[in-house]
Amino acid sequence: MLIPVSDERTDFAGQSDADLMRGPTTGRKGMHKSRLAGFIVDCQTGDVEQAAAFWGAALGLKTHYDPATGGENYVRLIDPNERLHIEVQKVSHPSRVHLDIETDDVEAEVKRLEALGAKLVERVRSWCVMEAPTGQRFCVVRPQSRDFAERAHRWS
Secondary structure, eight states: OOOOOOOTTTTTTTHHHHHHHTTTTTTTTTEEEEEEEEEEEEEEEHHHHHHHHHHHHHHHHEEEEHHHHHOOTTEEETTTTTTTTTEEEEOOSSSEEEEEEEEEEEHHHHHHHTTOOOEEEETTTTTEEEOOSSSEEEEEEESTTTTTTHHEEEOO
């Protein structure tokens, strides 16, 4: 089963899919950064706002729903420390939680994770869906956090 995602998360107008996968470190042999961006609560629901209200209350986080910028299928849960990107996402598959790994070079990070035993499941616009050797799905995404450059692990 694939994790349904959409191009609504960020506006990438005018950029090719190949450009979106390459990061600013592409071309610097073996150098890129990555880190845990956060997690996405996938909810098989007709009402993503109601699902987000539950998870926001359960985790003690405020919710932010803005279909114009975030898309109709996403509600952001606001981490007051701005350390994790947390979203509730409306999906068609059974509900679950998946992690996002943010990176400045999606292609390099996918290759690194494949070398560790992960499998590429699907390329979706600017990110990739992958599967760990133990079956969990996760996404490799462009940087989501303001402090990415300072906190990410440098791989060489």
